[in-house]
Amino acid sequence: MEKVVEVEGCDEGKFEVTGLEKSNFVLSSPKHVADPVVYKLVRVDGNGRLVPATDDELMEVEGLLENEKREAHIVADTGQALGCTFNEVSSSGMPQLESSEGLSLSENTEADTEKLSTQLEETVPSSARSFSDDHVTQPGSVGEYLKPLDGPIQGGSSTYAGYINSKPDFSKLKGEICLDNLSIKELHEVFKATFGRDTTVKDKLWLKRRITMGLTNSCDVSTTTFVIKDNKLVKKDNEDGSNNVNLATGKEYPAVVVEYNVDLLNSLSSQIDEHQTISENNVAENNLANEDLAADQRAAKRVRKPTKRYIEELSEAESKEYSGKLIASPKNIGIRPLPSISHARPARNLPLEGRTIITRLDSLGGFGIQVPCVYRVRRSRPRKNVTALLKFHPSDMGMTATFIKRGLDVHGSHMVNESMNKVLEVNSTPGQTPQQFVAESNNEKSSTDLGQNMELKYVDTSGDTSDDNVVTVPTAKGGIRRKHHRAWTLSEVMKLVEGVSKYGAGRWSEIKRLAFASYSYRTSVDLKDKWRNLLKASFAQTPTDKGANSRKHPSMPIPAPILLRVRELAEMQAQSPSPNLSASKLSACGSVNETRPGYL
DNA sequence: GTTAGGG
DNA sequence: CCCTAAC
Numbered sequence: 001m002e003k004v005v006e007v008e009g010c011d012e013g014k015f016e017v018t019g020l021e022k023s024n025f026v027l028s029s030p031k032h033v034a035d036p037v038v039y040k041l042v043r044v045d046g047n048g049r050l051v052p053a054t055d056d057e058l059m060e061v062e063g064l065l066e067n068e069k070r071e072a073h074i075v076a077d078t079g080q081a082l083g084c085t086f087n088e089v090s091s092s093g094m095p096q097l098e099s100s101e102g103l104s105l106s107e108n109t110e111a112d113t114e115k116l117s118t119q120l121e122e123t124v125p126s127s128a129r130s131f132s133d134d135h136v137t138q139p140g141s142v143g144e145y146l147k148p149l150d151g152p153i154q155g156g157s158s159t160y161a162g163y164i165n166s167k168p169d170f171s172k173l174k175g176e177i178c179l180d181n182l183s184i185k186e187l188h189e190v191f192k193a194t195f196g197r198d199t200t201v202k203d204k205l206w207l208k209r210r211i212t213m214g215l216t217n218s219c220d221v222s223t224t225t226f227v228i229k230d231n232k233l234v235k236k237d238n239e240d241g242s243n244n245v246n247l248a249t250g251k252e253y254p255a256v257v258v259e260y261n262v263d264l265l266n267s268l269s270s271q272i273d274e275h276q277t278i279s280e281n282n283v284a285e286n287n288l289a290n291e292d293l294a295a296d297q298r299a300a301k302r303v304r305k306p307t308k309r310y311i312e313e314l315s316e317a318e319s320k321e322y323s324g325k326l327i328a329s330p331k332n333i334g335i336r337p338l339p340s341i342s343h344a345r346p347a348r349n350l351p352l353e354g355r356t357i358i359t360r361l362d363s364l365g366g367f368g369i370q371v372p373c374v375y376r377v378r379r380s381r382p383r384k385n386v387t388a389l390l391k392f393h394p395s396d397m398g399m400t401a402t403f404i405k406r407g408l409d410v411h412g413s414h415m416v417n418e419s420m421n422k423v424l425e426v427n428s429t430p431g432q433t434p435q436q437f438v439a440e441s442n443n444e445k446s447s448t449d450l451g452q453n454m455e456l457k458y459v460d461t462s463g464d465t466s467d468d469n470v471v472t473v474p475t476a477k478g479g480i481r482r483k484h485h486r487a488w489t490l491s492e493v494m495k496l497v498e499g500v501s502k503y504g505a506g507r508w509s510e511i512k513r514l515a516f517a518s519y520s521y522r523t524s525v526d527l528k529d530k531w532r533n534l535l536k537a538s539f540a541q542t543p544t545d546k547g548a549n550s551r552k553h554p555s556m557p558i559p560a561p562i563l564l565r566v567r568e569l570a571e572m573q574a575q576s577p578s579p580n581l582s583a584s585k586l587s588a589c590g591s592v593n594e595t596r597p598g599y600l
Numbered sequence: 601g602t603t604a605g606g607g
Numbered sequence: 608c609c610c611t612a613a614c
Contacts, residue, residue: 485608509602524602529608532605603614 182208486521488530493558495519496527496534497565505531505573531566534558538567 184202192198195210488496499511508524508531516522522530537558 506603525604526608528603528605601614604612605610606612607608607610 490559490562492516492519492522493530493534493562496530497562497569499527500531500573501565501569505569534563534566535570538563538570 182204184204188198201210495515496511499515503510503514506528508527512522512524512527516527
């Protein structure tokens with residue numbers, strides 16, 4: 001009982017401290033930070049027996065840690081250390097420690113919701129919670145994804161746990177403890193087995209908790225009946241709560257078990273309802289609901305994390321090319337007290353830089369303080385989606401526009417004739433028009449040489465022209481330009497051949513400019529590569545085979561005539577590799593014609 | 601910035 | 608298609 005009293009006193013003092021810290025934030029933090037480290041060391045040496053600091057100090061630190069943790073999410077190490085320390089300390093007077101911890105938690109919670117703090121007389125379980133938080137938080141990169149969850153979890157765990165846990169009455173808890181059956185001795189044994197050391201703590205609950213945590217990897221597992229998953233409070237009748245799988249993300253989270261007091265629970269229920277869904281069975285139910293809930297929570301509480309929602313949406317949005325990204329973000333942003341978060345953690349946080357970066361990211365999304373760079377990176381990744389979208393997009397809408405554009409370009413380049421205009425006018429349908437267009441253009445220019453009606457047949461012009469945009473996709477990676485595979489159409493090939501014949505192989509930039517003006521997505525390199533491939537193909541294949549060059553892949557059946565031409569051109573150019581520029585240009589038309597005619 | 605070549 | 612070396 002005395003303990004309790006002390007705790008309360010501490011609590012209040014701590015309260016004050018906390019308040020100060022909050023106001024001071026970063027400045028105050030260093031001191032606190034220092035403390036944690038020391039404690040940590042002490043703890044290691046002392047096997048938990050040593051109590052380095054006064055209760056007040058501990059409480060302060062803890063409170064700080066808690067707060068910061070909550071805010072920053074980054075603190076894992078110190079937080080754990082503290083938690084351990086407390087636990088260890090508790091060996092001597094465990095109730096105090098825990099209570100203090102609990103108090104700190106309650107405080108934190110309180111900060112968010114001040115009402116409940118008063119309700120809490122004692123806090124028991126906080127240490128566990130801190131662990132859980134830390135773990136969750138730590139995953140860093142993964143955290144991006146997790147964060148959304150974390151936010152809820154932490155908020156939920158800390159807040160709810162705090163409130164719920166606040167019950168001083170161990171008897172109740174004990175009753176619920178699974179390990180209850182074991183005697184203290186047994187528990188000690190188990191404890192030793194688990195941690196490799198003895199413990200003097202005689203409190204069953206504590207032992208059980210410790211053991212459970214140890215087994216579960218420092219998740220806060222306690223005897224509770226309720227487990228907080230994601231955002232939800234789930235009754236854990238059947239589950240042991242050691243590990244919960246987050247359905248939404250599919251990731252495993254350490255289950256946070258909350259020891260609760262029925263009375264408190266009831267009193268809190270209303271609040272909980274607002275933020276979390278309490279359900280026995282439906283965890284899955286909430287995926288959708290979670291977001292809303294989370295958002296609400298944040299709004300209500302003053303959310304700390306960028307919020308998973310934000311992230312998720314962002315990611316989605318990105319994948320979709322920035323559709324309507326931040327539904328949730330606004331709330332968060334508005335609500336969030338940005339400043340408080342980062343400061344406390346010394347080593348890890350990069351207050352300024354990190355912030356800046358984050359901010360930047362946020363700005364992209366709209367706002368997200370903690371929005372992780374990592375996530376961003378990740379997000380950018382999904383090329384496929386983008387590509388698909390892009391591809392898809394252009395086909396319908398783009399076609400017409402493209403076509404027109406192309407027509408214009410061609411016209412400008414003197415490639416086209418009057419028919420072009422006609423075509424343009426005529427074509428309301430994307431698909432058809434292009435064909436005509438191509439056919440005509442080809443006919444005019446190289447009609448004789450290429451000759452053949454092949455052109456008409458094969459001319460497919462259809463899709464290719466459409467998207468300039470799609471072609472180039474900036475990648476998150478260093479490299480940027482990833483062209484999605486764009487099959488060469490026959491028309492393109494013909495143009496290429498034509499261009500080569502006119503300007504000569506190797507003058508890719510020229511060809512690109514003049515002959516492929518309309519195909520913005522084909523670079524000179526592409527032309528070169530394609531030409532190379534054509535050459536290869538042309539030589540590989542027998543020219544005799546004109547009619548059908550049934551190549552293996554239907555995708556790119558290059559008409560024999562074209563291959564022939566390619567071969568010719570190649571041979572021809574091999575003979576007269578480098579005419580001078582002017583000469584080549586001048587002679588281009590003529591030479592081509594000359595050369596080819598022979599062939600035909 | 602282009603071109604050639606290899607991967 | 609991508610990347611790089613060489614011009």
